[in-house]
Amino acid sequence: MKIIKLEESALRKGRDLARENKKLLDEKGVYAFDVMGSVGSGKTSIIYWLVKKLKDRYDIGVIAGDLTTEVDAERIEKENIPVVQAHTGRVCHLDSSLVRMAMESLPLEDINILFIENVGNLICPAAFPLGIHSELVVTSVTEGPYIVKKHPYTFQRADLVAINKIDLRDAMKVSIESLKEDLKELNPDARMIGTNGITGEGVDKLIQCMNLPR
Ligand SMILES: Nc1nc2c(ncn2[C@@H]2O[C@H](COP(=O)(O)OP(=O)(O)O)[C@@H](O)[C@H]2O)c(=O)[nH]1
Ligand SMILES: [Mg+2]
Known part of the structure; x- marks a missing residue:
């Protein structure tokens, strides 16, 4: 007997909507990044630097996903770009439907890069596609030497990885080279760039690897 499960139907709906999101973004000429990483890895700090360094060349929008807070969105909003806060409550990831609602609150016509x-x-987040163009993972040396190996699904899909908090690598006894080797094994096409979310070190190199539209 064929059994259809609610969970599968919800996942399919999510995938269909992700495709529609991508179509809408393409129609509006918006190139979108899903920025993933643990709490405190430096996602907001890296987005802040990307916005600061790119906003003269591109029109940037940001969707900030959080459970219940607005601190990250407020930090980015100070850069005078359109920001929408998406709250997930008790849910541990954004989904294509929430991102669609957030996209509808942004002036997509006036944006060409979107950081989510x-x-x-x-x-x-690895199981819930949003309909974006590129996956940027921000991880940090404070998450220890096995962070890549422990999260194969996320790192296998990543297009680009920022290994953040490089200022703390000696204190944490974490080798960036060894993390790069782990990534290469899982995902030979992805690059890993060392960054410092406080000073902005490494962010120019990250930008060079981002395949940004001209
Ligand atoms: N030492 C150090 N701290 C950092 C770095 N990047 C971010 N932080 C700090 O780490 C904390 C979390 O950063 P945040 O960007 O909010 O992380 P998010 O939760 O991933 O968005 C903040 O106190 C940042 O100032 C870094 O490269 N080095
Ligand atoms: Mg944040």
Whole structure:
């Protein structure tokens, strides 16, 4: 007997809507990044630097995903770009439907790059496509030497990885080279760039690897 499960139907609906999101973004000429990573890895800090360094060349919008708070959105909003806060409540990831609602609140006609800060988590977001163009994972040396190996699904899909808090690598006894080796094994096409979310070090190199539209 064929059994149809609610969970499968919800996932299919999510995938269909993700495709529609991508179509809408393409029609409006918006190139979108899903920025994923653990709580505190430096997602907001890296988005802040990306906005600061790119906003003279591009029109940027940001969707900030969080459970219940607005602190990240407020930090980015100070850069005078359109920001929408998406709250997930008790849910550990954004989904294509919430992102669609957030997109509808943004002036998409006037934006050409969209950064979506996913909820701080390296596990759940991997199963919920949003309809974006590129996946940027922000992880940090404070998450220890096995962070890549422990999250194969997320790192296998990543297009680009920022390994953040490089200022703390000696204190944490974490080798960036060894993390790069782990990534290469899982996902030979992805690049890993060392960054410092406080000073902005490494962000120019990250930008060079982002395949941004001209
Ligand atoms: N030492 C150090 N701290 C950082 C760095 N990047 C971010 N932080 C700090 O880490 C904390 C969390 O950063 P945030 O960007 O909010 O992380 P998010 O939760 O991933 O958005 C903040 O106190 C930042 O100032 C870094 O490269 N080095
Ligand atoms: Mg944040």
